Amino acid sequence: MSDSVSTPETAHPASTPGESIRRTRAKGEPRFPDGPKADPAGSHFERRIRSFQPRRSRVTAGQADALQRLWPAWGFDIDGSRRLDLAAFFGNDNPVVLEIGFGMGEATAAMAAADPGTNLLAVDVHTPGQGHLLGLADQRGLSNVRVGNGDAIILLREMLAPDSLDGLRVYFPDPWPKKRHHKRRLIQEEFLTLAAARLRPGAVVHCATDWEPYAEQMLEVLTAHPAFENTRADGGFAPRPAFRPRTRFEGQGLEKGHVVNDLLFRRVPHGERAGHPV
Numbered sequence: 001m002s003d004s005v006s007t008p009e010t011a012h013p014a015s016t017p018g019e020s021i022r023r024t025r026a027k028g029e030p031r032f033p034d035g036p037k038a039d040p041a042g043s044h045f046e047r048r049i050r051s052f053q054p055r056r057s058r059v060t061a062g063q064a065d066a067l068q069r070l071w072p073a074w075g076f077d078i079d080g081s082r083r084l085d086l087a088a089f090f091g092n093d094n095p096v097v098l099e100i101g102f103g104m105g106e107a108t109a110a111m112a113a114a115d116p117g118t119n120l121l122a123v124d125v126h127t128p129g130q131g132h133l134l135g136l137a138d139q140r141g142l143s144n145v146r147v148g149n150g151d152a153i154i155l156l157r158e159m160l161a162p163d164s165l166d167g168l169r170v171y172f173p174d175p176w177p178k179k180r181h182h183k184r185r186l187i188q189e190e191f192l193t194l195a196a197a198r199l200r201p202g203a204v205v206h207c208a209t210d211w212e213p214y215a216e217q218m219l220e221v222l223t224a225h226p227a228f229e230n231t232r233a234d235g236g237f238a239p240r241p242a243f244r245p246r247t248r249f250e251g252q253g254l255e256k257g258h259v260v261n262d263l264l265f266r267r268v269p270h271g272e273r274a275g276h277p278v
Helices: 061-074 086-090 106-114 127-139 152-159 179-184 189-198 212-224 248-255
Strands: 075-077 096-100 119-124 145-149 165-171 199-209 228-230 261-267
Touching (some): 061 127, 086 119, 106 145, 127 145, 189 199, 212 261
Parallel strands (some): 075 145, 096 119
Antiparallel strands (some): 199 261
């Protein structure tokens, strides 16, 4: 997120969404003075292996405009410094679903439009995607989307209250295909234990991936975890539910012959699953 790209001095509402930004930012100048920070948590938390890496790409004028205008009201930095009051943040007590890694946000915006009674807390580290999702929410009048910038682990551990989430979505996370990088994969036992502490009983964890070895690992880890149970009676993968739109990324994978697997696991009531303390 600290990539050096060109940025405008001020937002230009009339800018064409696809127009690239040309002015070079001076050394030390904030990329978006009132927008997402390059490293919101800084060195305040322990160093650990991360499941993500920021992607360097150009921010368009339309995305920059959305970040400048909408971030103060609809965005937040994951700095670990405070507990989020989700009801105050969204302005209502509707259920909240956390999405980790939303890409350019098209699927997130479509799901928010189709289910206005559910609040979507969407987290990513890709600045162009953050701007694009904010722009889509603005254009479509979506009041149930908030965008987080930074590490979802810090968000879950430091900024969300126990039992505060009604769902978790992780679509097409980085598969880290090389064996030596498997430790970087997000869906691991430790992550699921943390997520379980923030999910209400009955909340659904929904994962999707087009990398079959990762899908098999997800299924194994989720099945073994005492806090979750498969919504499928046969204990396998689920068909893509109608509420998850097919993304461009997914379409490209299908054209290449990739198999997409969905997993839907339910957070069990506290204390269930053979007496395990969950």
